[in-house]
Amino acid sequence: MNGKTRPNPWLSIPASDYEGHMESPGVDQQRLLRDLLRERVEEFRPAALAVLGCATGAGFETIDPSIVRRLIAIDINPEYVELVRHRHATRLPGLELICADVAAVDLPPRSLNLFHAALVLEYVSPEMVVGKAAAWLVPSGILSVLVQLPSQRGQVSDTPFVSLKSLDGFMKLVDPGDLAAIATRSGFAAVRSYTVTWVGGKSFLAAIYRLEGTRNEQ
Numbered sequence: 001m002n003g004k005t006r007p008n009p010w011l012s013i014p015a016s017d018y019e020g021h022m023e024s025p026g027v028d029q030q031r032l033l034r035d036l037l038r039e040r041v042e043e044f045r046p047a048a049l050a051v052l053g054c055a056t057g058a059g060f061e062t063i064d065p066s067i068v069r070r071l072i073a074i075d076i077n078p079e080y081v082e083l084v085r086h087r088h089a090t091r092l093p094g095l096e097l098i099c100a101d102v103a104a105v106d107l108p109p110r111s112l113n114l115f116h117a118a119l120v121l122e123y124v125s126p127e128m129v130v131g132k133a134a135a136w137l138v139p140s141g142i143l144s145v146l147v148q149l150p151s152q153r154g155q156v157s158d159t160p161f162v163s164l165k166s167l168d169g170f171m172k173l174v175d176p177g178d179l180a181a182i183a184t185r186s187g188f189a190a191v192r193s194y195t196v197t198w199v200g201g202k203s204f205l206a207a208i209y210r211l212e213g214t215r216n217e218q
Contacts, residue, residue: 008076008101009166010123015056015079021161022058026200030058033118033146036206038062040144046113050074050136052102052129053120057084063092070094072112076101102129107136118146119204122171126182134186134211143188143209147174149195151202176205183209 022030037059041049045067054060054073057080063071071094075081081099089095098105102124115133133143150173180190188209196204 006170009170010077012166013077013163015077015083017161017163018080019056021157021159021164024157024159024161027157027159028199029119032196032198032204033058034062035059036118036144036146037116040114040116040142040208041068044114044142046142048072048112049114049116050107050112052115052117053123054080054084056080057088060084060088060092065092065094068092068094070096072096072098072107074098074100074102074105102132105132107132109135110138112136112141113138114142114144116144118144119148121145121147121174121179123167126174126179130179130182130186130188134188137211139211141211142191143183143211144207145179145209146196146204146206147176147179149173149176149203149205157200157202176207179205179207183207187212 019030021027022033037051041063047068048070049068050072052074054075055077057073060071060073071092073081073084073095076099078099081097085095085097115137117129117133121129130143137143176193183190189212191208191210193205193207196206198204
């Protein structure tokens with residue numbers, strides 16, 4: 001060990017590789033992300049929405065700006081953030097882009113109706129993210145998450161886009177029980193959770209939590 005922190009591999013994965021991998025027939029997770037974001041917006045109709053790990057904006061094309069008047073898109077990769085700007089800024093006038101590690105992001109307290117984190121908690125501290133969501137959401141605001149479950153295919157599917165293999169050893173699956181306990185400690189109540197079985201034999205846990213009153217206020 002040389003004491004140096006490993007660079008975040010997401011900074012070195014080109015957008016073309018990311019989208020190519022996620023759209024590969026044996027992965028098809030762009031469709032999963034798109035459908036999930038659309039469903040959450042349609043169900044909860046948030047005026048203020050934050051999407052953590054927005055990547056290249058899967059699902060943003062389904063967002064109705066008359067419902068979502070403020071959309072905060074957060075990602076660590078500047079190429080992804082600029083693609084979101086190019087593709088969606090004109091149609092979504094309330095779009096705010098933040099290129100940063102979530103640990104460095106500080107949003108106004110009680111400013112969000114929905115916080116959405118799909119396939120993100122595997123790369124950051126779940127405790128930190130859920131804690132931030134609890135601070136940023138209004139009372140009764142919604143935390144929506146999607147996490148990958150263990151699979152015989154491994155954590156990162158094999159595709160021709162080899163840059164994604166840099167995530168091996170960096171990605172850490174989140175235990176559903178641990179996630180539920182973190183949410184409870186942070187003041188959330190479970191709304192529902194369910195397993196999504198996807199192409200290629202992979203499964204995911206989709207979970208929805210509601211912030212209980214003003215429990216986190218001092």
